[in-house]
Amino acid sequence: MLRWLKGRGARTAEVADMQSRIDPDRWSALLAAYPFLAALDAAEREALRGRTAWLLASKTMNGAQGLELTDAMRLAIAAQAALPILHLDPTLYEGWNEIIVYPGGFAIPRSQVDDDGVTHEYVEEAAGEAWEGGPIVLSWSDASQHTDAFNVVIHEFAHKLDLHGGDADGMPSLHAHRELSPRLWRRVLEASYDSFVQMLERTESSIPSDVDPEGPDADVYYAALPLDPYAATDEAEFFAVSSEHFFTDPEPLAAALPQWFALLEQYYRQEPLRRLAADDADAPDKPVALDGADAARQAPQALPDGAAPAALPPA
Ligand SMILES: [Zn+2]
Numbered sequence: 001m002l003r004w005l006k007g008r009g010a011r012t013a014e015v016a017d018m019q020s021r022i023d024p025d026r027w028s029a030l031l032a033a034y035p036f037l038a039a040l041d042a043a044e045r046e047a048l049r050g051r052t053a054w055l056l057a058s059k060t061m062n063g064a065q066g067l068e069l070t071d072a073m074r075l076a077i078a079a080q081a082a083l084p085i086l087h088l089d090p091t092l093y094e095g096w097n098e099i100i101v102y103p104g105g106f107a108i109p110r111s112q113v114d115d116d117g118v119t120h121e122y123v124e125e126a127a128g129e130a131w132e133g134g135p136i137v138l139s140w141s142d143a144s145q146h147t148d149a150f151n152v153v154i155h156e157f158a159h160k161l162d163l164h165g166g167d168a169d170g171m172p173s174l175h176a177h178r179e180l181s182p183r184l185w186r187r188v189l190e191a192s193y194d195s196f197v198q199m200l201e202r203t204e205s206s207i208p209s210d211v212d213p214e215g216p217d218a219d220v221y222y223a224a225l226p227l228d229p230y231a232a233t234d235e236a237e238f239f240a241v242s243s244e245h246f247f248t249d250p251e252p253l254a255a256a257l258p259q260w261f262a263l264l265e266q267y268y269r270q271e272p273l274r275r276l277a278a279d280d281a282d283a284p285d286k287p288v289a290l291d292g293a294d295a296a297r298q299a300p301q302a303l304p305d306g307a308a309p310a311a312l313p314p315a
Contacts (some may be wrong), residue, residue, distance in 0.1 A: 007095040007133075010057035019053035022075065030075055034146050036248045036272065037079060039279035044086060051082035054090045060098045067103045067140060077101065077143055080153035083247055084161065087269035089176060092164050093157065098135040105139045128152040130159035132168070149249035150228065158243035162236055170235030172267065180266055192260035193238045199225055199256070200232045226256035247272050 031037045055078040063069040107123045127142040142152040165173035231241035250273045254261040
């Protein structure tokens, strides 16, 4: 019980027991459903199963607003959450216990004081949220998306990695990465973030005046960006959104911000670019994944993960 109160992970025997209870057929079907998981090789799949079992044994997952979580839903969330820590110590996800899952987007009451000292109360629609020392909150309709560069599960767990290093500032703990100096990380993070903000500004100024910059007709302009515009919110969101793209749609990010991408490769100890390219070569007819939700995510107004001007700590 004390262990749970401290947000520690489950014991080795409990994790092994959980792993033995993951149904092999359900596991294979799950990996096949998510392109970025389907691309994992045999050794990576086995490692992912271990990390997934760690998550299932260590975290409590509860449905909200009447959502009944099935084993398949729990497995889908845990497997996506396991990918960032495939080659990292799972204790980076310690210090909190609960994953709360809403059926769809959820409303977060916000209050913000403006420069004139006036408090504005409003409600923000969110697909996910990560509390410092507290739960991760997810929308199932977003967490179950298979094919987008948008991945709310990876996004929120990246926030947890960031928070494990202290403030939510795009700088995860580098204790286990002797080869990565915090100073280098900070320098590349800031330069890459600034560069992305400029790309976004150029994109915004290229939108003709007769096109609503927040409407669906503007999507085609934002689609040329290597990251979702939400990444320009601040360094914490830049790291979280970069992590989503790193795992699910790495090519544009690698091409546009190669130094930042290389740093993410070193941090996560994974090469999704090579992994997904090899997978594409295996299946040349595979359709390019773009659906409605992806397009929606490219418009800046549709990007709340419950982050921005929050009274709560970020995410
Ligand atoms: Zn976020």
